[in-house]
Amino acid sequence: MRTLVAYYSRSGNTRFVAENIADFLGADVEEVIDKSDRSGPIGWIKSGIHATLELDTEIEKLEYSPSNYDLVILGSPVWNKRITPAMRTYLKKSNFSNSEIAFFNTNDSDKTQNTFGTMKDILEGKEPISTLVLSKALENKKESEKRIRKWCREVKSQVIE
Numbered sequence: 001m002r003t004l005v006a007y008y009s010r011s012g013n014t015r016f017v018a019e020n021i022a023d024f025l026g027a028d029v030e031e032v033i034d035k036s037d038r039s040g041p042i043g044w045i046k047s048g049i050h051a052t053l054e055l056d057t058e059i060e061k062l063e064y065s066p067s068n069y070d071l072v073i074l075g076s077p078v079w080n081k082r083i084t085p086a087m088r089t090y091l092k093k094s095n096f097s098n099s100e101i102a103f104f105n106t107n108d109s110d111k112t113q114n115t116f117g118t119m120k121d122i123l124e125g126k127e128p129i130s131t132l133v134l135s136k137a138l139e140n141k142k143e144s145e146k147r148i149r150k151w152c153r154e155v156k157s158q159v160i161e
């Protein structure tokens, strides 16, 4: 099963989850890099506004083509209950018609947020085979790793069936 994990991360939580998934599944990893400076308090405020306005952004050149993969796992932090501009842009630019897809998000609260609905809408209704939500992933590394492994086993069994 050729697998790609594509993610955006501003402060490392989503990167941690993405790298764990990739290790477990033997996947390639595409870090989607936002050209906009989102560091520091100003970057934080700007990011919240851009997410709320559902803006696209400019992203760095991509290394991998999703159409070469059986499964593409897509991950983003939640910003103001929404997906990030970098993931929004990546989803719009890429072609997932040959692949199964799965989604994950990282956030600071356990409340359900509708980022997966947005991701599915951008992909014109394409259903993810599975989704994963992790809160404060870097603060709870052990617990996060356990949940990631369990989820990866489920995802793998669904693609192989």
Ligand SMILES: Cc1cc2nc3c(=O)[nH]c(=O)nc-3n(C[C@H](O)[C@H](O)[C@H](O)COP(=O)(O)O)c2cc1C
Residues within 6 Å of the ligand: 008, 009, 010, 011, 012, 013, 014, 015, 044, 045, 047, 048, 077, 078, 079, 080, 081, 082, 106, 107, 108, 109, 110, 136, 137
């Ligand atoms: C601008 C901004 C807005 C955020 N909005 C939310 C939110 O609405 N709900 C939530 O649970 N966490 C929110 N967070 C927290 C992040 O989703 C969380 O820390 C995430 O794991 C960060 O991922 P990263 O470290 O990969 O960037 C927000 C963070 C930022 C920077």
